[in-house]
Amino acid sequence: MLIDNLKIVQENVQKTVHKCNRDLSELRIIAVSKTNPVEKIFEAIKAGVVDFGENKAIEFRDKSELIKLNVVWHFIGHLQTNKVKYLINKVDFIHSVESFKLAKEINKQAKQVNKIQNIFFEVNTSGEDSKFGLKNYDELFELTSKCEDLQNIKPVGLMTMASYTNNENILRSSFSQLRELRDKLNNKFMFIKELSMGMTNDYTIAIEEGATMLRIGTAIFGNRNISKSWSEK
């Protein structure tokens, strides 16, 4: 049951927060609802979930149109410039900005709908070629500097995906890298504060390393059935 899964996640988060002397109020749990039908989202809303994450632009548009309740929407997937238009009206945070081209397009579309769009810069901390994101401090510095001229986006922090592994050292190293990059960048750009990191497999380690937004799918919604689209379920 979703509500039981949620309780387990919340308890693990609480325990970990306590263990590393952090405050629960510093953390947001984003329920990653991708591939799940809207009924599941309604179930989660009933159970008290406020933040939802999706990773496909069209799926995001279609689901968010069906949900009129007040939720906070996060877009966490790779985003092409020609798909920004599907998100811009509803999305609260875009976690996956990795180029100036994309930042400019988001800025342009945000301006048209008269909003200031919160964004994260995605960083590739795992070194895996299959993952997106900026590679180092210099790239981040350059992109953040360029974005200062864009009035309709608001960079709030950094996002990363760790490798899919059970090796704690590898996971921890991804997350501590992101924290160190944030700390360094924050000296110059005070608005870069948030750390979007930690998924089902690694969220307790991410909390220990300073995560402020966890993106948790499987542990809340169960295994994803990818043989059918969300609308057929």
Ligand SMILES: *Cc1c(COP(=O)(O)O)cnc(C)c1O
């Ligand atoms: C799917 C996804 C998640 C959640 O993954 P789980 O392992 O199911 O918790 C988090 N972040 C991103 C970017 C994702 O695509």
